Amino acid sequence: xxxxxxxxxxxxxxxxxxxxxxxxxxxxxxxxxxxxxxxxxxxxxxxxxxxxxxxxxxxxxxxxxxxxxxxxxxxxxxxxxxxxxxxxxxxxxxxxxxxxxxxxxxxxxxxxxxxxxxxxxxxxxxxxxxxxxxxxxxxxxxxxxxxxxxxxxxxxxxxxxxxxxxxxxxxxxxxxxxxxxxxxxxxxxxxxxxxxxxxxxxxxxxxxxxxxxxxxxxxxxxxxxxxxxxxxxxxxxxxxxxxxxxxxxxxxxxxxxxxxxxxxxxxxxxxxxxxxxxxxxxxxxxxxxxxxxxxxxxxxxxxxxxxxxxxxxxxxxxxxxxxxxxxxxxxxxxxxxxxxxxxxxxxxxxxxxxxxxxxxxxxxxxxxxxxxxxxxxxxxxxxxxxxxxxxxxxxxxxxxxxxxxxxxx
Numbered sequence: 313x314x315x316x317x318x319x320x321x322x323x324x325x326x327x328x329x330x331x332x333x334x335x336x337x338x339x340x341x342x343x344x345x346x347x348x349x350x351x352x353x354x355x356x357x358x359x360x361x362x363x364x365x366x367x368x369x370x371x372x373x374x375x376x377x378x379x380x381x382x383x384x385x386x387x388x389x390x391x392x393x394x395x396x397x398x399x400x401x402x403x404x405x406x407x408x409x410x411x412x413x414x415x416x417x418x419x420x421x422x423x424x425x426x427x428x429x430x431x432x433x434x435x436x437x438x439x440x441x442x443x444x445x446x447x448x449x450x451x452x453x454x455x456x457x458x459x460x461x462x463x464x465x466x467x468x469x470x471x472x473x474x475x476x477x478x479x480x481x482x483x484x485x486x487x488x489x490x491x492x493x494x495x496x497x498x499x500x501x502x503x504x505x506x507x508x509x510x511x512x513x514x515x516x517x518x519x520x521x522x523x524x525x526x527x528x529x530x531x532x533x534x535x536x537x538x539x540x541x542x543x544x545x546x547x548x549x550x551x552x553x554x555x556x557x558x559x560x561x562x563x564x565x566x567x568x569x570x571x572x573x574x575x576x577x578x579x580x581x582x583x584x585x586x587x588x589x590x591x592x593x594x595x596x597x598x599x600x601x602x603x604x605x606x607x608x609x610x611x612x613x614x615x616x617x618x619x620x621x622x623x624x625x626x627x628x629x630x631x632x633x634x635x636x637x638x639x640x641x642x643x644x645x646x647x648x649x650x651x652x653x654x655x656x657x658x659x660x661x662x663x664x665x666x667x668x669x670x671x672x673x674x675x676x677x678x679x680x681x682x683x684x685x686x687x688x689x690x691x692x693x694x695x696x697x698x699x700x701x702x703x704x705x706x707x708x709x710x711x712x713x714x715x716x717x718x719x720x721x
Contacts, residue, residue, distance in 0.1 A: 358446040362412050362429045364528050365444070365474075368521075369432055370410040376517030377510075377525070379405040382432065384505040385440070385497075389470060394491045398468050400437065408434045416460035428457050439466035445475035446532070454494065472497050476534050500535045569640070572650070576637055576685050580653075584617035584635065586693050587700070595704045598624045600631070603662070620660065621704065623711060631673065631707045632666070633657045633700055637685060651684035653692065657703045673707060 371379040382405050390399040414431040430442035439461040443452050454471050461469035472495045490496065507529070514522045530536055555562050584605075592601045600621040607617060620630040636654050637643075643652050656678050659671040669677055683695040 358429070358444055358448070359412075361446050361528075361532060362444045364524070365442075366410045366412045366430050368525060369408075369430070371406045371408065374518060375521035375525075377513050377521065379408075380509055380513045381506060382408065382434075384502065384509065385472070386434075388497060388501065388505055389440075389472065389495050392491065392495060398438075398470065398493070403438060404435045407436075408432055416457050426453055426456050428460075431461075433466070437466075439464075439469040441469055441471045443471065443473045445473060445477070447476070450475075458493070468493065470495065474499065474502065476532065498534075500533055503529045503533050576651075579685060579689070580617060580635070580637060583689065583693055583696065584619075587617075587619060587635075587696055590697075593621070593701065593704060595701060595708055598708055600624065600704050600707075603630050619700070623707065625711065628662050630660050630662060631657060631704065632660045633703055635681070635696055635699075646678055648680055649684070651686045653681040653683065653685055653696075655679050655681055655696075655699050655703075657707075659707075673703065673710070 365381070367373055368375055368377060368381045369385075371377075371382065386399070386403075386405060390396070393399060409432070411431045412429065414428040416426040416428055428441050429444040432440040432442070434440065441454070441457045441461065443450070443454065443457075450473060454473075458469050458471060470493055474497050476499045506525075510522070510525070588602065588605050590602070592599050594600075600623070602619065603622045604620040605618065606620070617636065618632055618634045620632050623629055623631060634656050636656075637652070638646070638654060640650055643649065643654075646652075646654070648654070655674070656668075657673040658666070658668050658677075659673060660666045679699075681692070681695050681699060683692045685692070687695075
């Protein structure tokens with residue numbers, strides 16, 4: 313009897329409880345794109361952020377976005393600045409130099425060397441000091457940075473505290489005056505301005521650089537991170553609402569599925585052993601002998617078993633045939649059901665690495681057996697043997713066509 317038939321479901325108190333999930337409309341979150349900063353394990357490192365920003369601030373770098381980031385910064389500062397004379401209209405943003413960890417030995421620095429996170433010198437007329445605060449608070453000697461640039465001939469350097477924290481307090485220090493030579497700028501405000509011009513600027517830009525910039529914004533934007541957390545909280549609340557009152561039934565369903573996978577693994581193993589007893593198979597007067605067997609997914613749920621057969625007339629290749637059950641998620645994605653047995657076949661060198669889908673014989677690569685794991689053992693075994701002979705016949709035809717082509721050539 314097929315798995316999932318009335319004989320089985322009659323004993324499942326959770327069956328009716330699970331049906332309620334079909335009737336509930338649940339907004340599924342968009343799958344989150346993998347982010348290189350998150351993957352690398354340095355999502356909030358200040359030095360990583362400074363290096364990325366410095367790369368995009370410099371119009372001469374091969375990102376192709378020209379002065380987009382620098383212009384976005386300049387426009388924001390000019391809008392917020394109380395002294396417009398510090399923002400000359402004829403400044404050439406494309407004529408700039410960008411440095412990170414710039415040494416400052418200005419007045420008050422003492423014996424130690426202070427370092428400016430990012431320094432942008434524009435048109436040999438304007439210096440923009442960027443103090444990049446990713447997680448830490450503001451404790452840096454901004455006036456020393458200013459004195460360093462004044463000593464280099466920049467009479468009115470601008471200082472920007474770029475930060476991710478909504479609660480950061482920024483006050484004037486010595487001769488560094490808020491709104492005049494000192495500016496408070498959040499990552500999100502900066503990112504919003506960049507994004508308003510990114511569409512047009514990216515038309516002729518390097519696509520990889522544009523993607524990196526998007527990933528950087530996604531990973532360093534507090535607002536965007538907060539939105540993702542809110543979406544996660546909504547999904548959690550939705551799930552809790554759905555399972556309210558049927559927690560026991562849901563737990564039983566999970567336990568029964570674990571039992572199903574365990575029993576299915578054992579059943580697949582026994583069926584595989586039966587197939588492996590056939591040391592040779594004759595197809596259209598040609599004999600395929602068993603070369604080897606293997607477990608393809610020894611730790612998966614439930615499992616996959618592989619059989620390797622020598623090819624008649626070919627010494628260094630085999631045809632590999634696999635019968636497998638995959639996870640419930642994967643089998644649904646492939647269009648199957650909980651009990652679907654899958655089969656696939658591919659050519660493989662006896663020595664060296666296998667390239668499964670590139671050297672596939674079956675098309676589509678994953679094929680459904682016409683018997684499920686809930687069928688009787690003998691019915692499944694017969695279906696497997698029939699499928700194996702069908703695949704070997706297909707392999708033999710390919711071999712004959714290849715040899716014929718070579719002879720004619």
